[in-house]
Amino acid sequence: MSTPTKQLKTISREEVAKHNKPGDLWVIIDAKVYDLSRFASLHPGGLAVLLDENVAGQDATDVFYQLHRHEVLLKPGYARLQVGVVEGEEPEVKAQQVGEISKVPYAEPTWLTPGFSSPYYKESHKALQKAMRKFTDEIVFPDAQAREEDGKRISQSVVNAMAEMNMHAMRLGPGKHLKGLKLMGGLVKPEEFDYFHELIINQELMRVKARGYADGMLGGMVIGLPPVLNFGSEKLKQEIVPQVFAGKKWITNGTFSDYFTVGCRTDGGLTVLLIPRGEGVETTQIKTSYSTTAGTAYITFDNVKVPVENVLGREDDGLRVILSNFNHERWVMCCGSVRSQRTIVEECFKWASQRKVFGKPLTAQAVIRAKLANMISRVEAAQNWLENITHQMNNMSYKEQSSKIAGQIGLLKKFCTSTGQETAQDAVQIFGGRGITKTGMGRFIQHYYVTVPFDALLGGAEDVLGDLGVRQAMRQMPKSARL
Numbered sequence: 001m002s003t004p005t006k007q008l009k010t011i012s013r014e015e016v017a018k019h020n021k022p023g024d025l026w027v028i029i030d031a032k033v034y035d036l037s038r039f040a041s042l043h044p045g046g047l048a049v050l051l052d053e054n055v056a057g058q059d060a061t062d063v064f065y066q067l068h069r070h071e072v073l074l075k076p077g078y079a080r081l082q083v084g085v086v087e088g089e090e091p092e093v094k095a096q097q098v099g100e101i102s103k104v105p106y107a108e109p110t111w112l113t114p115g116f117s118s119p120y121y122k123e124s125h126k127a128l129q130k131a132m133r134k135f136t137d138e139i140v141f142p143d144a145q146a147r148e149e150d151g152k153r154i155s156q157s158v159v160n161a162m163a164e165m166n167m168h169a170m171r172l173g174p175g176k177h178l179k180g181l182k183l184m185g186g187l188v189k190p191e192e193f194d195y196f197h198e199l200i201i202n203q204e205l206m207r208v209k210a211r212g213y214a215d216g217m218l219g220g221m222v223i224g225l226p227p228v229l230n231f232g233s234e235k236l237k238q239e240i241v242p243q244v245f246a247g248k249k250w251i252t253n254g255t256f257s258d259y260f261t262v263g264c265r266t267d268g269g270l271t272v273l274l275i276p277r278g279e280g281v282e283t284t285q286i287k288t289s290y291s292t293t294a295g296t297a298y299i300t301f302d303n304v305k306v307p308v309e310n311v312l313g314r315e316d317d318g319l320r321v322i323l324s325n326f327n328h329e330r331w332v333m334c335c336g337s338v339r340s341q342r343t344i345v346e347e348c349f350k351w352a353s354q355r356k357v358f359g360k361p362l363t364a365q366a367v368i369r370a371k372l373a374n375m376i377s378r379v380e381a382a383q384n385w386l387e388n389i390t391h392q393m394n395n396m397s398y399k400e401q402s403s404k405i406a407g408q409i410g411l412l413k414k415f416c417t418s419t420g421q422e423t424a425q426d427a428v429q430i431f432g433g434r435g436i437t438k439t440g441m442g443r444f445i446q447h448y449y450v451t452v453p454f455d456a457l458l459g460g461a462e463d464v465l466g467d468l469g470v471r472q473a474m475r476q477m478p479k480s481a482r483l
């Protein structure tokens with residue numbers, strides 16, 4: 001939200017210039033006049049910088065945006081320091097408003113860029129995207145940033161708000177489980193819900209820019225509940241699924257789960273069980289390179305008794321249950337990974353345009369433009385491949401997906417996460433020291449840089465997925481083919 005400027009008085013630049021000493025200190029930032037007289041001694045960047053002759057009583061716009069994110073000025077405690085607007089001038093900088101599409105080049109996928117079109121997205125997709133953007137900005141983003149900071153799990157109010165929209169159910173993809181549900185307040189009919197709707201939900205939620213939270217936001221459900229839906233008995237499904245969709249129970253989010261979907265070694269192989277939290281089940285928090293809000297845990301099962309009806313699929317046939325889960329799960333991860341990369345492109349484009357070195361923006365340097373070129377190419381390639389695969393998923397049965405595109409999904413995931421890591425490295429180079437600080441200018445770059453290696457591990461390490469892709473292709477190699 002920007003500060004309302006209309007009621008504020010207009011002040012001439014000459015008048016501002018008179019307030020240039022300790023105890024009487026004004027500055028101009030983006031045509032807005034700030035009285036820093038009392039704040040100066042509390043300023044985290046120190047008093048001396050504010051008393052510099054080029055700052056005190058002067059226009060400090062450029063230097064301010066070299067050192068602070070715009071959001072600093074939006075914090076109520078700081079916004080309050082504004083005492084007026086420069087006579088005859090209008091502020092230029094505008095924060096992205098709730099629900100708004102970014103105007104920064106490549107900050108949005110092509111289909112959301114004015115003047116571009118796409119064969120994949122219909123009216124219901126567009127309506128869902130708009131609603132999801134608003135929902136994420138208003139309800140999820142503030143909670144994500146706060147929880148990432150304090151490491152607590154997602155607030156129940158957010159889980160409830162998601163449940164009200166039936167978002168948890170939609171995150172399991174199209175299918176019978178959506179029948180009769182009112183999706184996103186009725187914006188999408190259950191029978192028309194497809195993988196592009198789900199892609200939109202996954203990508204919009206990822207805009208929270210908080211990787212641990214993104215997993216803690218019922219990421220465990222996306223992985224742990226499908227085996228119950230696809231292989232559980234009717235009785236088990238009726239008992240478990242509605243509770244999880246309603247946000248009352250948690251599955252496979254370690255520290256705070258009520259149920260765990262577990263592959264157990266049995267005499268004849270693997271058997272998948274749904275284990276409720278109870279006697280003999282213990283979870284201990286594991287600290288990782290991302291926040292504890294994800295719920296990552298070390299779990300022990302000690303002589304736990306599990307009812308026979310909690311077997312998912314057949315005894316000793318657990319590998320099939322686990323493998324059948326992988327395609328969707330990996331595809332979800334691709335959606336998130338691509339969207340996170342895009343956030344980094346946006347951050348870098350903004351920074352490289354506003355950061356001035358020897359009087360010129362970073363974008364004046366060919367080496368920086370080359371890094372941006374690589375980043376843009378990677379994210380566009382990944383999104384376009386993702387959309388192609390999503391289209392195939394919409395036109396294949398679940399079984400066909402396994403035989404025809406499991407390999408491609410594996411390759412896409414490897415591509416998304418390896419390019420994500422290259423982009424993280426480029427971004428840190430562009431931001432310099434600010435790319436490794438947890439607060440201020442480069443905080444999202446730092447966060448991405450330390451959390452992106454995890455994307456390259458979950459759902460299968462890159463080498464394994466690459467190998468899967470090539471092995472599946474090898475099986476389709478015609479015997480008749482010769483050079």
Ligand code: HEM
Pocket residue numbers: 027029034036043044045046049050055060063064067068069072073078081439440441
């Ligand atoms: C309304 C005016 C200002 C406010 C509310 C403000 C607030 C802050 C805050 C909250 C920080 C901590 C870092 C962050 O959260 O981004 C900071 C750091 C800093 N500020 Fe300011 N500031 C203002 C104006 C200025 C100006 C005009 C300068 C001019 C040189 C300046 C120089 C610095 C420096 C050098 C740092 C340390 C940066 C770093 O650690 O990377 N500030 N300021």
